[in-house]
Amino acid sequence: MSNEERIEVAEQRIIELKTLINHWKTSNISSRRATVDFVDAILSDRDGTQAA
Numbered sequence: 001m002s003n004e005e006r007i008e009v010a011e012q013r014i015i016e017l018k019t020l021i022n023h024w025k026t027s028n029i030s031s032r033r034a035t036v037d038f039v040d041a042i043l044s045d046r047d048g049t050q051a052a
Contacts, residue, residue, distance in 0.1 A: 016043060 001009075020039050027035070 019043065 016039070019042055020035070023035065023038055023042075027038070
């Protein structure tokens with residue numbers, strides 16, 4: 001894996017973690033599964049937007 005690929009993967013992970021942290025700060029959802037579903041939906045929407 002090249003340095004550019006590593007940077008791209010790290011940047012993606014940072015975005016995912018920031019999204020998850022923001023969700024935890026603003027949500028009262030206690031279910032871990034609900035949290036995962038929520039974050040997955042956000043990331044899927046964002047990926048779809050970027051691809052367009």
